[in-house]
Amino acid sequence: MTILQSEIVVGNEQYQQNREALLNQLADVRAIQQKGIDKSYAAKPKFDKKGKILPHERVRLLLDANSPFIELCSLVGYNLHDDKDGSDAGGGIIAGIGFVSGVRALITASNSAIKGGTISPMGVQKSLRLQKIALEQKLPIITLTESGGANLNYAAEVFTNGGMTFANQARMSAAGIPQISVVHGNATAGGAYQPGLSDYVIAVRKQTEMLLAGPPLLLAATGEVATAEELGGAEMHTQVSGVAEYLAENDADGIRIAREIFEHLNWKEQVTQPIYDYKEPHYSIEELLGIIPKDPKQPFDMKEIIARVIDDSDFLEFKQEYDALTVCGWAKIGGMNVGVISNNGPITPQGAAKAAQFIHLCEQTQRPLLFLHNTTGFMVGTDAEQNGIIKHGSKLIQAVANATVPKISIIVAGSYGAGNYAMCGRSLSPDFIFAWPNSHVAVMGAAQAGKVLRIVAEAKQKASGMEPNPQMLDFLEQSTSVKLEQQSTALFNTAMLHDDGIIDPRDTRKILIFLLQTIYEAQQRELNPTRFGVSRF
Template sequence: MTLLRSALDTSAADFAANRDAMLAKLAELDAEHAKALAGGGPKYVERHRGRGKLLARERVELLLDPDSPFLELSPLAAWGSEYPVGASVVTGIGVVEGVECVVIANDPTVRGGASNPWTGRKTVRAMDIAWENRLPVINLVESGGADLPSQKEIFIPGGRLFRDLTRFSAAGIPTVALVFGNSTAGGAYVPGMSDHVVMVKERSKVFLGGPPLVEMATGERSDDESLGGAEMHARTSGLADHLAADEHDAIRIGRRIVARLNRRKAGPEPAAAPADPRYDPEELLGVVPGDLKVPFDPREVIARVVDGSDFDEFKPAYGPSLVTGWAALHGHPVGVLANAQGVLFSAESQKAAQFIQLANSSATPLVFLHNTTGYMVGRDYEQGGIVKHGAMMINAVSNSRVPHLSVLMGASYGAGHYGMCGRAYDPRFLFSWPSAKSAVMGPQQLAGVLSIVARQSAEAKGRPYDEEQDAAMRAAVEEQIEAESLPMFLSGRIYDDGVIDPRDTRTVLGLCLSAVHNAPVEGADGFGVFRM
């Protein structure tokens, strides 16, 4: 039998403590998500409604198939910055007429939907996901263009969005623009470069330069409607393919466009009917200790995520600090790599490299469950080849072509973050639990390294070392690195695709696997040179 057997004691005091700590973190997360949901705040929400308009998330909900899920992406974008949480745009993956699509919706209650630097980064991430997984893109447009005071950070990278729309079209990935209000300046190119365009009568305004700019540039005086109104574009310029009577009609037309796309998934269907795990996902709240220095068994997570808690472990007696094995998730075959004791040694690195090669030979997607402090250091380990073995694992991850999905459960430090397919290694999706932390190294280790270097420098120069100043430096560095390691900080910078409730892990991964199978699933033909 390959069924995992849980050893988790849900009546134990440490389980209760872990659960309470996780619930407290989830409460903090909910409070931050609420800021994104609030948009520009009550004043601007009411002003928008007073104009008879739908809010961004209401448009998304009406667009999607009834009772279908919406996997929102990067909801905490811009957290900790001078810009509002959420970055004035809603992005995610949803089902429209049975077709999985990436949806990008401007939030006009935040500075009229103007794009700030984080809006661009969040939108680029959503477009990358659509490109990698061959998902149609639907833009729900109402934006005044760039947030002009921050134009220096928007102008150059922002041009990529328009380029990407044309690349999508050339690659046969459909793009649809539903224009609900202003789409001005650079924003005019969103409908201009989309395959299908719907505009709303007396509402949509699409022009490169509005009346004030036109008058300044040419001396010509124009009104909004003749310069860029929906009827003008439907009857004169030809930019609008469809003229909608109102917002609901625009969404109806958009759904009909998607229904006529004749889309078929290029990847394989699920190999088997999904089976619920044998253990309650609610118990995931108590798995991860509040202190990440305390190890936990990732098999307890796997048992509550994969189909039927059925897991064929690969090399269980070799490199035990990394659990590898085969399972199914919502019917899709997957390979799982999960950190067990935090540190990656040479054996774990070699085991991972072989496992990744096997997954590529069978075109099986990989799921990485992070809880690693990095690769082991020390004289014996260096002499034993930890550099070349760690490089072997990173080589395998870098050149693997099957889809990678990553979840940061606990620690994800240093090169271990890279070897476990962190953001820099382009996993198709990466999510964090509220318990996760990620940085070059732990706060105490980083502060300690700086202290040792400073002490050695003082000794080399024959100067006395100020212990009081050293203690203050270490405390300040530890506080800074701790703050910069937290999941909301990392998610705010779009280093993940969202911070999720551990109980939702199976559902989120299932949605991601369904999305990645819109594209062909193929393994790598080669991996370059492995140092043996």
Template sequence: MRPLSSTINTTSEAFRKNKKAMLDLVAKLEEHLKESRFQGKEKSIDKARSRGKLLARERIELLLDKDSPFLELLPLAGMQNKNGFGAGGTNVSGIGLVQGKLCMINANVGTRKGGSVDYATVFKGFRIAKITRECRLPSINLVESGGANLPDQAKIFNYGGEAFKEITRRSEMGIPTISVVFGNATAGGAYVPGMSDYAIFQKQAAKVFLAGPPLVKMATNEIATDEELGGAEMHSRVSGVSDYLAEDEKDAIRIAREIMEFIPASNPHMIPELPIKAPLFDADEILGVVPEDSKTPFDVRELIMRITDGSEFAEFKSEYGNTMVCGWTKIHGYPVGILGNNGVIFSESANKAAQFIQLSNQKNIPLLFLQNTTGYMVGKAYEEGGIIKNGAKLINAVSNSKVPSITLMIGSSFGAGNYGMNGRSYEPNFLFSYPNAKIGVMGSQQLAGVMRIIQKASAKAKGIPYDEEQAKMIENMLIAEAEAKSSAWHSTSELWDDGIINPKETRNYLGFSLAVLYNQEIKGSNSYGVWRH
């Protein structure tokens, strides 16, 4: 492969303007991430400390191998939910190494709302479970939760059982779950350790029962203590719900690591050869390459050369369908096929991308989609040229592709372009966003313009005057609302991505994600649905 050459002038005014705007967005991202790392009020933390307890993130740090990376997922889930518990909910989730093996780790934040589960935390758990199953990752739950947040129970009860179903289905697939219980695991929460392959209970701390003393008294008139109903020693010596009795938190984490030592390692699809070539360009330059305003065009190759090994890229059909850039490369030694937008998707672009996806499946190479598109091209000539059937080919190829995939939102993601470029509904294994990303049916200005045309036509049909002043006021309100609802902050709050990332960290996020995807067999598809020609 040959390295790409940059045409970017890093001293230009445009570059400096882009970089400043992106740095402002990154600063905003850091503020939100700081909020997500909130582990409870000082009073709750002091109480935990007085009992000798570790905080959720401290438990994760002890569990992980020394110097292991930790790919935190969905850290800002629910951050714009006014009735929720804030960014990230009451669970910290991510992927790291335990005994040299990639594991999904979930830690209840017991010092934040008692670890109770709100609406966003439930759906964050669903997404984490899906990644765990698809990537066949052993899962370690660090449990301390008061169960469902009662004001949310009417909304989450019917969904709650899915977490337990996922644990046992993974067990059937040979994907183990270890639960380490440091405190409460009550009512439905008791089924988390109960359904797990391995359960570790901390002495004089774990409290695991379907009903606590007050409810038992109400239901049966029996009087019992917490320890008698669900203490660690009772479950370890009498009920058999616990497999291991830990002396304290550190001992419990030691046992979890010991279990992982004897869980068979995956058979990786490949292990990269060393040494790994670094890109020829500084990752910091990405901040000036990618415009803050998604309406400003840029060549996606400028991003590609700053994230790939040696800035190398074997481009496919470089002279055809030039608003879609396709090619093969390596990131941290892992082969990957990249599809990146250079704007609107024409018929030629869609056909080229569909063929590229087929070829990548034939080669058993994962795919990376770099989304920056306003969608498929519209207009009389393009409809006559078959933009629907050609766009459908791309969606067909994405839908039936069997190789793992990652999607990165780097700019606009509007209309069916989101679907053709492997948006959330097409189930990429990982989906990350830049803080400038926009997603929606169409851009805010286009949406407002369409509504103006419709309202004018409606007024004319009814024979009533069209109030320009009122229309302008409504239009401005519509634009403001559409901008807010299409922002990366809204998307990540709604769990439409797995996290917003600092653009200069792109290579590391993608490299780690590819390491997870390559940790099992990769087998592409030879079968697709019917395509119109």
């Protein structure tokens, strides 16, 4: 055993400053998330009047009591499109992985309490990401739908990608992924195809309106007069059209039926999760709050983070004496073997070679990879170039891209430039990627970007025979730096779907255990694919 020894002095002034800074960043994230929840709950009187349950409450009622639930992409679209303060963030969808009747499942719910659950462009991107997770992790999907469809203010941005979500539904059914929909209300036009492409549909009496054209459009297009109930009501769809298989009396009854369907899926019976015996880390998870320096330019040792995340703080480091800036080693998390790759600075040619070799070793023995990001990127300079940083860095990216073992990324601090690619950032398709609230992801540091543009602009002025303008150059440098700083924050990146959500650092270990169990279950499960998916006659 190789137990990591912590050098952190818990409680000293620096520790307390670091802790306070991180807690403030976390509070900012939680405050924005709360705005969306508060806006949803403000619609409760309207829902109560109609005898409906709020979307957040539908999700809570669906999930097994006291079971874990990992919310996904909760702040996608923050400050984008119609969102001004976070109250409209989330893409019109509440989503995550949780347990329904003992079955691990992907849950999505239209947030119909806000703008009728209409979907923004980032909401469509979120849906595509959720479908990718469901397919890769072999998770059955349950959708609690009540949506006005696409946000027509952005119809052109939603239309094509929205069609991709329907194609994915068809392919998931063919792959053997069960899809269950409870239609709690409106599902019109394109919105009707989401339940239509599901394998099981539950309609709710006097609430479901599942139709391609509502009464006004029908009258305008054909002159026919019909009620919404006649065109798309629950009783019509269960008794006449056959679009729905089950008729529920209300929201709660629809969710009850969905839970019963899950009981009979024969899903949890196919895979048994082993019961691991493991020890907790030697150090409190609470201490993670005080390790990251308040000043992001100040270095720290990522082994302090690793020691508080892995079982028993037991870390068998790989090539410990060969390039200390890249940290690689084997550990267990929740009793499951993992290979850990992290950084204590830029990635050198030696560090890149070391990490690539480590990935090959994990691939050989099918150990999942955990990437803990803390890098300024690849090393630059004459020495790095002459030692083949391009070659070795490219080979590291090649190893990450082609590794078939599961990959999980946690952006702990900075993740800059191609170093983000080498550490399995979003573009390298990790199975899951989450970020701490203090983290930054960008092509380069904001200050460096400002200086680069200043140098380029000044050189251009001189080449043109102009006298450099210090005021203009100052403005260019400062404005560029401010812009890149704003576009590198955890909130900006999660809004753009560059990660699957911002997490409390203290939740890192339990989230990793949940994710590793999810991945293990997917690896053990054998699907029963068909050519065209389930036909619904």
